[in-house]
Amino acid sequence: MLFEQIMFFLAALLAIAGALGVVVLRNPFYSVLALVSHLIALALLFLLLRAEFIAAAQIVVYAGAVMVLYVFVVAYIGGSDEPEKAEGGSLARVLGPLFGAALVVEITIAVVGTGLGLVDTRGAEIEPGFGSPAQIGELLLNKFLIPFEAASFLLLVAAVGAVVLARRRRGLEHLDEPEPVT
Amino acid sequence: MDIGWFVVLSAFIFGIGATGVLTRRNPLVVLLCLELMLNAGNLALLAF
Numbered sequence: 480m481l482f483e484q485i486m487f488f489l490a491a492l493l494a495i496a497g498a499l500g501v502v503v504l505r506n507p508f509y510s511v512l513a514l515v516s517h518l519i520a521l522a523l524l525f526l527l528l529r530a531e532f533i534a535a536a537q538i539v540v541y542a543g544a545v546m547v548l549y550v551f552v553v554a555y556i557g558g559s560d561e562p563e564k565a566e567g568g569s570l571a572r573v574l575g576p577l578f579g580a581a582l583v584v585e586i587t588i589a590v591v592g593t594g595l596g597l598v599d600t601r602g603a604e605i606e607p608g609f610g611s612p613a614q615i616g617e618l619l620l621n622k623f624l625i626p627f628e629a630a631s632f633l634l635l636v637a638a639v640g641a642v643v644l645a646r647r648r649r650g651l652e653h654l655d656e657p658e659p660v661t
Numbered sequence: 662m663d664i665g666w667f668v669v670l671s672a673f674i675f676g677i678g679a680t681g682v683l684t685r686r687n688p689l690v691v692l693l694c695l696e697l698m699l700n701a702g703n704l705a706l707l708a709f
Contacts (some may be wrong), residue, residue: 487666491666491670494670494674495670495673495674495677498673498674498677498678498697499677501677501678501681501690501693501694501697502677502678502680502681502684502685502694507687507689507690507693510690510693511693514693514696514697517674517697517700518700521700521703521704524667524670524704525704525707528667528707528708530707533707541700545696549689549692549693552689553689556689571683571684572684574683575680575683575684576680576684578679578680578683579676579677579679579680579683580676580680582672582675582676582679583672583673583675583676586668586669586672586675586676587669587672590665590668590669590672591665591669
């Protein structure tokens, strides 16, 4: 129990530090690295919640694949530091943290004010195989087959649409180039 | 661990992400902060 609490506070500190790093750091590359540490801390928290498969998927998919994608994007386009002063941004720069703090206070009051403490701290009764990859796969392919297929089809449509949009943009540049010649 | 700790932590992460979305100019960093908010939602979902 004590070990669990120590791990929770360590992971929570790391997660909050990573999140702050994403927002505060000026270089987008360092923001991506802070987000990686934040995601690893979140995977630790998922392990504490006994969601081993989700934690593994978080490490592999988020901290591995998605973050590598972001690093590539940063290396292509976003490597430069953003300018210190953006005109018209001062209002958002002041109001943004205020809004965020208000949101945190509001959600915290809502959480503390509800009867959440009455929920048993051990959680619901779970059978031994709960949350294992086999059971998740069985649920996805039996009970939630239609939403699963709908989500995958939506992702397919999004991927094809992105390819079409990117190619059309490049194709228009190609079309524009020969025109001044003629 | 009490479930409230996890929900409050996810609230903190969500607030930090919302602050980042509102204040940052770089669209890439705005996307990163959106990821932060999504992950806070994930954490709150898994806590229950």
